[in-house]
Amino acid sequence: MTLLDPNVTALLYLAAAVFFILALKGLNSPRTARRGNLIGAFGALVAVVTVFFSTRLDNVPLILGAIAVGSGVAAPVARRVKMTQMPQLVALFNGVGGGAAALVALLELPHAEDAWVRVAVVFTLLVGAVSFAGSAVTFAKLQELMTTRPVVFPGLPVLMGAVLLAAVGAAAAVVLGGSLVLALLLLLLGLAAGVLLVLPVGGADVPIVISLLNAFTGLAVAASGLVLGNVLLVVAGTLVGASGTILTRAMAAAMGRSVAGILFGAFRGGSTAGSTAVSDRPVRSSSPEDVAVLLGYAQRVIIVPGYGLAVAQGQHTAAELAQALESRGTRVDFAIHPVAGRMPGHMNVLLAEANVPYESLKEMGEINSEFRTADVALVVGANDVVNPAAKTTAGSPIYGMPILEVADARQVVFLKRSMRPGFAGIENDLMFEPQTTLLFGDAKESLTKVLGAVKAL
Amino acid sequence: MDGISLLTITVLAVFVGFEVVSKVSSTLHTPLMSGANAIHGIILVGAIIVAGQATHPWVLAVALLAVVLATANLVGGFVVTDRMLEMFRGRKPGKPAPPGVTRGKTKESTEAKR
Numbered sequence: 001m002t003l004l005d006p007n008v009t010a011l012l013y014l015a016a017a018v019f020f021i022l023a024l025k026g027l028n029s030p031r032t033a034r035r036g037n038l039i040g041a042f043g044a045l046v047a048v049v050t051v052f053f054s055t056r057l058d059n060v061p062l063i064l065g066a067i068a069v070g071s072g073v074a075a076p077v078a079r080r081v082k083m084t085q086m087p088q089l090v091a092l093f094n095g096v097g098g099g100a101a102a103l104v105a106l107l108e109l110p111h112a113e114d115a116w117v118r119v120a121v122v123f124t125l126l127v128g129a130v131s132f133a134g135s136a137v138t139f140a141k142l143q144e145l146m147t148t149r150p151v152v153f154p155g156l157p158v159l160m161g162a163v164l165l166a167a168v169g170a171a172a173a174v175v176l177g178g179s180l181v182l183a184l185l186l187l188l189l190g191l192a193a194g195v196l197l198v199l200p201v202g203g204a205d206v207p208i209v210i211s212l213l214n215a216f217t218g219l220a221v222a223a224s225g226l227v228l229g230n231v232l233l234v235v236a237g238t239l240v241g242a243s244g245t246i247l248t249r250a251m252a253a254a255m256g257r258s259v260a261g262i263l264f265g266a267f268r269g270g271s272t273a274g275s276t277a278v279s280d281r282p283v284r285s286s287s288p289e290d291v292a293v294l295l296g297y298a299q300r301v302i303i304v305p306g307y308g309l310a311v312a313q314g315q316h317t318a319a320e321l322a323q324a325l326e327s328r329g330t331r332v333d334f335a336i337h338p339v340a341g342r343m344p345g346h347m348n349v350l351l352a353e354a355n356v357p358y359e360s361l362k363e364m365g366e367i368n369s370e371f372r373t374a375d376v377a378l379v380v381g382a383n384d385v386v387n388p389a390a391k392t393t394a395g396s397p398i399y400g401m402p403i404l405e406v407a408d409a410r411q412v413v414f415l416k417r418s419m420r421p422g423f424a425g426i427e428n429d430l431m432f433e434p435q436t437t438l439l440f441g442d443a444k445e446s447l448t449k450v451l452g453a454v455k456a457l
Numbered sequence: 458m459d460g461i462s463l464l465t466i467t468v469l470a471v472f473v474g475f476e477v478v479s480k481v482s483s484t485l486h487t488p489l490m491s492g493a494n495a496i497h498g499i500i501l502v503g504a505i506i507v508a509g510q511a512t513h514p515w516v517l518a519v520a521l522l523a524v525v526l527a528t529a530n531l532v533g534g535f536v537v538t539d540r541m542l543e544m545f546r547g548r549k550p551g552k553p554a555p556p557g558v559t560r561g562k563t564k565e566s567t568e569a570k571r
Contacts, residue, residue, distance in 0.1 A: 023496065036492065037492050044501075044535070048502060058510070059511065066521045066524035071529075074529035074530075075532050078533040078534075081537065099526050100501070104503045107519055218493065221497045231466060237497060240493045243475070246475055345483070
C-alpha cells in the first residue's frame with residue numbers, strides 16, 4: 001500500500017484541527033451546539049482515517065478489533081445512560097482518555113532519545129495518571145459508590161506533599177536516565193496523587209473537578225503529541241487544555257466559588273467542608289393534603305427543582321403535578337437555576353425528559369421578578385440555589401452566588417428529605433420564615449402524595 | 458517538526474482555546490465540557506501509531522489497551538454529548554409551541570395583566 005504524501009497528511013490533520021475549533025465554537029450556542037458536536041466527530045473521523053493511510057502500521061487487524069471493542073462498549077452505554085448519570089459517564093470517558101495518553105507515553109519512553117522529549121513523556125505519564133485516578137474517584141462519588149461528602153483525614157496535606165515530591169524525584173530520574181521501572185513508579189505516584197486530589201472535594205463541586213481533570217487530560221494529550229511529533233495531538237490537546245481551564249473557572253464562578261477554594265478548601269477546613277449539623281430551630285412542617293390545598297387554590301405556582309428531584313427520579317411526577325394544577329386553572333412555571341443539580345443545565349435536561357414544555361422552563365433572570373406575583377413557590381429538592389445567605393451573609397460559602405428569589409412568593413413550600421443542609425453545608429434561613437412550610441420525605445414520594453391529594457380536591 | 462515550530466503552534470492553540478469558549482452561557486457548560494472531553498479522545502491517533510509500530514507482544518498488548526480506552530473516550534464522548542444536546546432541541550428561540558401544550562390559563566393571565 002502506498003502511503004499518503006506527508007504534505008497531504010499534514011493538510012488533513014490541519015482540517016481535523018479546524019473542525020475541532022469549529023466544534024468548540026458551535027458548542028457555545030444552543031442553536032449550533034448539536035451541529036458543532038457532529039463537526040467535531042467528523043474531524044475525529046478524518047484524523048483516524050488519515051493515520052491509517054499515512055503511517056506504516058503493522059497489526060492493523062488487531063488495531064481495528066480494539067477500535068471495534070472500544071466503540072462497541074462505549075457507544076451503547078452513552079446511548080442508554082440515564083440523564084442523572086451523565087456527569088459520571090463524562091468523568092469515566094475523561095479518565096480513560098487520560099489513561100490512554102499515559103500508556104502511549106510509557107510505550108514511547110524507550111524511543112525518546114532527547115531529554116526534552118522525555119520531559120514531555122513524564123508530563124504525560126503524571127498528568128494522564130492523575131486524570132485517570134481522579135476521574136475514577138469522581139465517578140465513584142457521583143455514582144454514590146462512596147460518600148459524596150469531602151473525605152479529609154489528618155495528614156492528608158502531608159501525604160499529598162510527599163507523593164508530589166516523590167513524583168518530581170522520579171520524573172527527574174526518568175528524564176535523566178530513561179528508566180522504565182521508575183516510569184512505572186511515576187505512573188503509580190500519579191494515580192495516588194489523582195485520588196488524593198479529588199477525595200477532599202464535596203458533592204456539589206465534583207462537576208467542576210471533572211471539568212478541571214478534563215483540561216488535565218487535554219494537556220496530557222498535547223504533551224503526548226510532542227512525544228510522537230504529531231501536530232494534531234498537540235493542537236487538539238492544547239485546545240481542550242485551554243478551553244477546559246476557562247470553562248472550569250466559569251463553572252466555579254457560576255457557583256460563587258474559586259477553583260483553588262474547591263480543591264484546597266477542605267484541606268484548610270474551610271468552606272467546602274460545610275457542616276452536617278442539624279438545627280433545632282422550630283420549623284412548620286405539614287401534610288401532603290395541606291400542601292395540596294395550598295397549591296390547588298393558588299392562581300400562580302412556581303416550581304423550583306433541584307438535585308433532590310433528580311435523585312428521586314421525580315421529574316415525571318412533577319410534570320404530572322404541574323398538569324393536574326393547570327387543568328384546575330392554576331398557572332405553573334418551573335424556575336431553573338443555572339447550577340441547580342449536579343451539572344449546569346441539569347434541570348433543563350431532566351424536565352425536558354419528562355416532556356415539560358419548554359415555555360414553562362423559565363431561566364433565573366426571566367422568572368426572578370415574577371416570584372412577587374406567585375401564590376406558592378414549591379421548592380423540590382433544592383436548597384443552596386434559594387438560600388438568601390448568598391445575598392445577606394458575607395463569608396458564607398455561597399455568598400455572591402445569584403439565587404432564585406423564592407422568598408418573594410406569598411407562600412414557600414419546601415419538599416425535603418430532612419433538615420440536613422444542602423451541598424454547601426449551610427443552613428437555609430428561609431426554612432424558618434413564617435411563610436414557609438416544609439413537607440419531609442423523598443421528593444418523588446412527596447410529589448406522588450401531593451398529586452393524589454390535588455386530584456382528590 | 459522542530460521544537461520552535463511546535464512551541465509556536467502550542468502557544469497559538471492556547472489562545473484559540475481561551476477565545477473560543479470565553480462567553481458561553483451556564484446552560485451549555487456541561488455539553489461544552491463533554492464535547493471538549495470527546496475531542497481529547499483523539500489520543501486514539503497516538504495509540505494507533507504506537508500499536509502499529511509495536512514489535513514486542515507486551516508492548517502491543519498495552520498499546521491495544523490504549524486503543525480501546527482512547528476509542529471509548531472518543532466515540533462515547535461524542536455520543537453522550539449528542540444525547541445531552543438532543544434535549545436542547547425544544548429550546549430553539551422562535552420555534553412555535555408544539556400542538557397540545559398551549560395553555561388556556563396563560564392567555565387569560567396575560568389579558569388580566571393588561
